[in-house]
Amino acid sequence: MLQKTAITLLTCLFLIPSKFSFASEGSYEGRGKIRIDDFSDISSWMGWTKSGHAPGASVPFPFSFGSIKQPNRPDGYCGAFVYSFESLPAQALYEKNAAWQLQVKRPEAIEFDANPQGYECYLEFEFSRNKSKNTFKSPKIKLTGNQWQRYRVEFNDKNFPGFAPSNDLISLRSITFHGSARGRGTVLVDDICYIGDVFQNGSSAEAFPIYRKLESRPGKNVILDYNIANNLLTDSKVKATLKVYDQHRNEKADKSMELSLPASSLQKVSFNLGNDWEKGPYLVEIALELQDRKIRTYHKGWFAVFEPNNQRLNKTPMWFGIEDQEIRNAPAETALHLEWMKLLGVDMTRSGILGVLLEQARNRNIGFQGYENLLKPYADANLDILVEYASNFPGWIYSDKDRASRFHSTKRPPIDTTLMNAHFSKIGDLIARNPHIKYFEFINEPDISFHHDDQEVTDLYIQAVRATRETLRQRAPHVKITTGGGALTHPREKPDFSHRVFQEGSLYYDISAFHAHVDLDHYKKIVDLLDGWIDSTARPMANTESGFRSYYGDMHLALKQADVLVKKVAYSKWKNFEFYIWFMLQDYADKYLNADDSFGLVTVQNQPKPSFVAYNELIRQLANTRPLPDKQLDSRLESYGFRGEHEDIWVCWPRIRENEFSFTIKSSTPVTVGDIWGNQTTLDPREGVVNLNSFPLPFYIRTAQGEVQAATPLLNVVSGNTFVPGERKQLSINLNNPYNLPVSGKIGIGNERRKFSIPPSGTSTINLPILVGPDSEIGAQRVMANLNLESASDKRVLYQGDLLLSYDVALAVPSGNSSKTQITFQSVKQVRELAYDPYTPRWEGVENLSGILDVSWSSKGLHFVGKIRDDDIRFPNSGANIWKNDAIHIGIFGPQKQHIEVVVSNDSGGKATVWCVYSTNGKNGKWDVPVSVSAQQKSISYSFTIPFDKIGVRPRGGEEFKMSVLLSDNDSGSRLRVMEWGGGIEGERNPNLYRWIKLTP
DSSP, rough: OOOOOOOOETTTTTOSSSOOOTSEEEEEEEEEEEEESSSSSSSSEEEEEESSSSTOBEEEEEEEEEEOOOSSSSSSEEEEEEEEEEESSEEEEEHHHHHHHOOEOOOOOEHHHHHHHHEEEEEEEEEOOOOOOHHHHEEEEOOOSOOOEEEEEEOOTTSSTTOOOSEEEEEEEEEEESSSSSSSEEEEEEEEEEEHHHHSSSSSEEEEOSSSSSBBTTTTTOEEEEEEEBBBOOOEEEEEEEEEEOOTEEEEEEEEEEEEEEETTTTEEEOOOEEESOOOEEEEEEEEETTTTEEEEEEEEEHHHHOOOOOOOOSSSSSEEOOOOOGSOOHHHHHHHHHHHHHOOOOOOEEEEEEHHHSTTTOOOHHHHHHHHHHHHHTTTTTTEEEEEEEEEOGGGHHHHHHHSOOOOOOOOOOSOHHHHHHHHHHHHHHHOTTTTTEESSSSHHHHHOOOHHHHHHHHHHHHHHHHHHHHHOTTTTOOOOOBBBBOOTTTOOOTTHHHHHTTTTTGGGGGGEOOOOOOHHHHHHHHHHTTTSSSTTOOOEEEEEEEESSOOOOOHHHHHHHHHHHHHHHHTTTTTTEEEEEEEOOTTTSSOOOOOOOHHHTEEEEEEEEHHHHHHHHHHHHHOOOOOHHHHHHHHEEEEEOSSSEEEEEEEETTTTOEEEEEEESSSSSEEEEEEEOOEEOOOOTTTTEEEEOOOOEEEEEETTOEEEEOOSSSEOOOEOOOOOOEEEEEEEOOOSSSSSSEEEEEETTTEEEEETTTEEEEEEEEEEETTTOOOOOOEEEEEEEEEEEEETOOOEEEEEEEEEEEEEOOOOOBBOSSSOEEEOOGGGGGEEESTTTTTOOSTTTTTEEEEEEEEEETEEEEEEEEEEEEEEOOOGGGGGGGSSSSEEEEOOTTTOOEEEEEEEOTOOEEEEEEEETTTTTEEEEEEEEEEEEEHHHHEEEEEEGGTTTOOSSSSEEEEEEEEEEEEEETTTEEEEEEESSSSSSSSOOOGGGEEEOOO
């Protein structure tokens, strides 16, 4: 943070102007700090040694640049360059995505504090214009002395020859640290920022969460601390308003305070939210209003109330794991992350390493020693380790024959493994000295890593896996070898690579590893594919990297990440995986250039997402359990059973995501039901029956061993009850008597009540009116029914309370020409990414892929007219592969259970085509129907008709059927993502996930 210290002016390099020429006229009141890094987030910069280091020395062994605690700094932290130079010139380069993404127009200067602690050195800043390769560097800024000083470099043609004011956006590409002499030590820096117009480029005030701990304990006061920064160079009055929302977006707290902030100051504030908080995640929004200008800035984050596991609980496979890229972290960040792992209670971590970092120079052990020291705290914490030898073999292992190959790359295994074996012998020795290293993974995603498709690379990989196993097992017999985590079904996967590795290389590995950053339905397909290639009893499966993006600041998407985590981990355990590694512990969107990562359980501001709480509870629930045989508790639920030492545990979730309903199970002993956050309720059976409400997210049921049995639900909506928005009609409800005695009672929705009597094991149908709002979403909706149920003979209460009922809201499709948009694709909630790798950007907005589709009908069929936005239009495929193009994919399930899927696109020759890719009658292929597909600049116009006789639907008002629509996005020749309206097309062919359609006159 900005200190009241002397500013060291580089007068030999520039003159201080009397006015700030690069700030626009009239904007001087907006002059202030545009923060690049104040190091209070306990983070790190990625880096590389360039010269002057000992052979084999690198980042992070022993070089690093990241946060350290520094009590005499305003926020308690600063940055530290850790150096170890043996010769001159001495240079190390560092970069950080958070700095790169900050683009500033017309900056006046860059400033920072530094204390070189007696070591004379220099910093050199490299900047980019508009994130291009057009970069320019600052003069080398000399740091001297043994105290904190302020340094400043102005953007002018003195310091940057040829620099002139423009509307280019400037960003910091890298910082090079130059040593002036041999030696080891630490140079301290802080508060790196631009000086410029904060109204145009940044925020006049900012809120920085102060990290104390990750968890808030149930029953304890929740206290949120922030540093509030006034970035202006003038005094300011700021109103800070903090609001808290639960997972249902209900506002739970609203607190405000008025602050008077001196120029460039920092003030700590605390919000005491009390102790009345249910377990779970909470979204926090803090708004800062600059009162004299009515300018607001916002910070969104999280806190979570939960009971941490605080230790490893599990003693049997499947092992629960996490990945944290320690080699990209400075020491303080690594230590913090280890504390989170212990809090979570995981069994193991996946630790990545590059061959070049271990032994860049042959027979130099700096890398081995550094890596061994890095791993020791994990052993001390009782964590097992999967070492992932990610890639980048040392250059010295290659022969002249390798180097002569046109495919030569240090990511590619060598032709002759002799020198590789020498390198791996040392790795084997390291593993033997560290028995907590239980697994070794050979190459990260080898099926997409080599950037070429020659046949030889597969042979070389299988040969290298064999050599790796033989060498490591000689030195460390306990270690298990996994295949490289294959990105199976990845659009850029090399043909037949994975199939050959898993089958031809089956004698050379112990664990069948793969990656899958996808939804559960797609995940299951990958598991089935791999299961067909291997003997999973002899070589069990393991997921060495599997995550799901949460995106940022959106409750719905963050909950979806938690939802997917629980489903994939529970399913993997039920399939008897050896271990499961969640990718990853903390978001790294601030590190890798152009990274958009939000896979982490913790945000870059060190706040727990819903997924952290969900994983913590899943480990508590499923530790030391084994899978039970397949048994479903209700047809509307997906249920996986596990047996613990004393109880059976069931992990359940609605087959239709976020659907909610009541269901019934039989048990003679109490049943405990809990959500994924740790909130639990115990229900006593009545006459051997327990009635429950499902949850929109996964939930747990705990019973005595062998007790739970499925039963007909007490209440369910009669099949075929569909409504359209704005409609009022009767909802037909089946009441089923699961008891061996006659029952009677009352049921009601709203103010409507009905009496009933039902004989033992009998059924009664009750009709109750409901009104569907005109803006109701299309899809499954819920209504709460109040039920009083008692035995008819002695009036004993059998059930009294609210039960959920699920019904369907259908899309009303009008006859004639439709002028109303029926189906829209515009939300990130509809996006499903299919490729996860450093080269594939995610969906960033409607300009990438979005659109509208109008639907109407006539006697000729269903008519579709729409316009789809797409920033990269591709039609590379024809015939049965047309679904891989930019395309519209439609699934229809008719009243007579006729199921079809058709794809509409241009073929590779530019001809509009409708192709049936699936039909229950087996009549797949091209359809001769009216169709037009017209590609314009960044958009595609569609017009086509699907005849009713091809889909088993009758052309009449009131006809109901089910439909789902999907947009397929092909960029650069590969199918990279889809957008969905409904579900059941991508991943899993499941018409139960389609939405209802109702033809209206």
